Amino acid sequence: MTEPPESAPPPEAVEPPEPSTPPPPAHPLFRLRHYLPASAGIAIGLIALLLVLTIGRPTSTAPIPQPLATDQTLSFPIAQDVSDFDPAQISSAADVDILRNVFSGLYRFDQQLRE
Known part of the structure; x- marks a missing residue:
């Protein structure tokens, strides 16, 4: 007679592995x-x-100078003639813009808004 083939043990018969003990705290x-x-x-x-x-x-080097234009004229288009160049006598918004550009470099205000 032949022997029956060996079968795997049922799952409940398998012994769980022994729990490993953690290493002692360092x-x-x-x-x-x-x-x-x-x-x-x-x-x-x-x-x-x-x-x-x-x-x-690298250290910053001096910028290479660019050649200037031969004609050094600034053209500023305006819609109407300026009525007056006296800052106390201006009457239109266009005059305010023009006079602001003309006089902006001539005076400055300090922290208390004094000239």
């Missing part, structure tokens, strides 16, 4: 000593990168 100083070299290496690397980026930049 002392905090041991963990600090473990991560300290890596942290120091990263910090030194970042400082070196910062130094290379700031010191290694």
